[in-house]
Structure formats: structure tokens, C-alpha cells
Amino acid sequence: MNNVLAELFGQSGQGFVILGMIVNVVLGGIGSAKGLRIAATQTAGVMSEKPELFGKLFVLMVLPGTQGFYSFIASFLAGLQTFLGNKTISIPASIGLMLLLIAMGFIELISAIEQGKTSAAAINMVAKQERTFGQAIIMPALVETYAVLGLLISIIVILSINLIK
Incomplete structure (x- = not known):
């Protein structure tokens, strides 16, 4: 066990x-789980009275789930850069x-939770006035911008970092 830890943290990094x-x-x-819970709870309340809004509310409800995918993508790329082939970092x-x-x-943690809250507000907006869907989706999309920026800068750094000795 000590040899494995020494190799992972001491010699190779x-x-x-x-x-x-x-x-x-x-x-x-x-x-993502917390953000989805916030948005899904709001969606469930609206759906109990207006089930015909499911299609529109679904889009608003699932937006906070993207941050989990972004984290996975960045970690996957970091793993490829670090472990694919005989690379030494x-x-x-x-x-x-x-x-x-x-x-x-x-x-991703913070933006997903805040996006869940913003999505819940947008869901309320659509529940009261269905025609506002186009405007409502912009609000959680603005929060998504920062999650995407986090992913993009991570990809740029991961792909440009000099990992090979």
C-alpha cells in the first residue's frame, strides 16, 4: 500500500x-442533484394543477443537471491527459x-444550485403566464453561462498543460 501511495503522490504525481x-x-x-431537486419540486407543484405544461417545464427543470456532466467531462479529459499512454506528470x-x-x-456546485433556484422562479413564471416561456428560459440560461465558462477554461488548461516530462 505504501508503495502505491508513494508512486501516486510522491514520484508520479x-x-x-x-x-x-x-x-x-x-x-x-x-x-446538479440539489439544483434538480429544487426545480423538480417546483415542477411537481405546477404539474398537479397544469399537467399540459410538462414539455415546457421539463426543459426548465433539467437545466441544473448539466453541471454534473461538465464536471465529468473535465475529469475525463484530465484522466486522459494524465493516464493515457506512458505519460509522466x-x-x-x-x-x-x-x-x-x-x-x-x-x-459547478454553486451554479447548479443557483440555477435550480432560478429555474424554480422561471417555472412559476410559466405557470402563471404560459406565453412567457421564451423569456423564462433566459434566466436559468444566464446562470448556465458561468458553468460553461468553468468547463471551457478547464478544457483549455487541461489540453495545454505540459504534463509530459
Whole structure:
């Protein structure tokens, strides 16, 4: 066991990347689950009185789920960059990648929860006036922008970091 830990954290640095990948996916997943719960709870309340709105409300309800996918994509790319082939990652590069993934995880966590709240407000708006759907979807989409920016900067850094000694 000590040899494995020494290899992952001491010699190759891959352990730091694994740790960052895990934290990123966990935070993104928690945020998406919480955001989806917030939006789904609101949708369920509206659907009990207006089931014909399901199609429109579904779009608003599932938006907070994207952050979990974004975290998975970034962690997957980091894993490919680190573990595909016979690559060796330096300790400083692995720590930098770990910190990037953890920071992205927090972006996805917070934006998913806030997007769930914004989606719930948009769901209420559509429930009161169905014709406002086009305007209502813009509000949670604005929150989505920051989740996407977190993913994009992570992809750029992951693909450009010099991981090979």
C-alpha cells in the first residue's frame, strides 16, 4: 500500500490528479442533484394543477443537471491527459491540475444550485403566464453561462498543460 501511495503522490504525481478528479465529479454531482431537486419540486407543484405544461417545464427543470456532466467531462479529459499512454506528470503540474479541477467543482456546485433556484422562479413564471416561456428560459440560461465558462477554461488548461516530462 505504501508503495502505491508513494508512486501516486510522491514520484508520479498522478494521485493529485485522481484526487482532483474525484472532488470535481462529487461537487458537480451534488450541485446538479440539489439544483434538480429544487426545480423538480417546483415542477411537481405546477404539474398537479397544469399537467399540459410538462414539455415546457421539463426543459426548465433539467437545466441544473448539466453541471454534473461538465464536471465529468473535465475529469475525463484530465484522466486522459494524465493516464493515457506512458505519460509522466510532474508534481507541480499534477497539483495545478488538481487545484483546477477542485475549483471547477465548486463553480459547478454553486451554479447548479443557483440555477435550480432560478429555474424554480422561471417555472412559476410559466405557470402563471404560459406565453412567457421564451423569456423564462433566459434566466436559468444566464446562470448556465458561468458553468460553461468553468468547463471551457478547464478544457483549455487541461489540453495545454505540459504534463509530459
